Amino acid sequence: MTSPEPTDPTDPTDPTDPTAPLPARITDDRRQALNEKLTLAVGQGRIDLSEFSTISDAVWSVTDADRFSRIEQLVTGKTTPPDDAEIDRLAEKAAPSPEDAAKPGDPTNPAPAVKPKGSISSFSTTINHYQSSTVVPENHVPIQSTWFGDIRLKGTMQLREREGYSLVFGDLDLDLREMTLTASTTVLQANLIFGDVKLTVPPGVQVVNQMKLTFGDVKVSQREGGATPNYPGAPTVVLTGRTMFGDLRVRVAEPGEKQSFWNWLIEG
Structure with missing residues (x-):
């Protein structure tokens, strides 16, 4: 029986390497800001409540920073067309139209009020x-x-x-x-x-x-x-x-x- 090859201590993907960079953390403020954009998309009729529920769950559960950034860019309309993933499709649907984006101060297009921060409750x-x-x-x-x-x-x-x-x-x-x-x-x-x-x-x-x-x-x-x-x-x-x-x-x-x-x- 052959013995396993020793782990390369210089491999950045090695989880035992103390010098390996820590994974990027997605802050709660960033998640909340994106969730509020989804709320605005609901208020403007771009997505329904069931679609909001699906995307919002991803916003608060995803841990991969690159994946989160892609959702973030799709929702704000700042990235390439989405792939076949359902979340990507819904995130692109939630993006504002050029007309909406051009009128941020329009009183008929208000931003949602920021609610007090707090833990997720029942x-x-x-x-x-x-x-x-x-x-x-x-x-x-x-x-x-x-x-x-x-x-x-x-x-x-x-x-x-x-x-x-x-x-x-x-x-x-x-x-x-x-x-x-x-x-x-x-x-x-x-x-x-x-x-x-x-x-x-x-x-x-x-x-x-x-x-x-x-x-x-x-x-x-x-x-x-x-x-x-x-x-x-x-x-x-x-x-x-x-x-x-x-x-x-x-x-x-x-x-x-x-x-x-x-x-x-x-x-x-």
């Missing part, structure tokens, strides 16, 4: 202890209303900065996973009597609860695999309004993920 903590710094736009709210009927919205559609719903004896079911937004903060105002509010979002999207419930519960269902990360600078969905004799149910799930039979049986 989704249930965020919804029950919402950030006081979240700014709720105060504009006219277009209202969709119904009596003795439900409102169910899902699929590829666009949500305005403010949306309103009024229901009596009916449920409101909103699945935002494939929707695009028109602002980094979207306000959903819901007023129901004898009806539940059901909201589904992809991982990485922050949900802020400002609803008032009378004779109702708040129920949060995490995605499969554990707690949902809340990335700084992520798109924010604010729930306002009130319900009487109805629950608020918020579900976090990957795009295309189906609700299990037992969860459906328990939660509806």
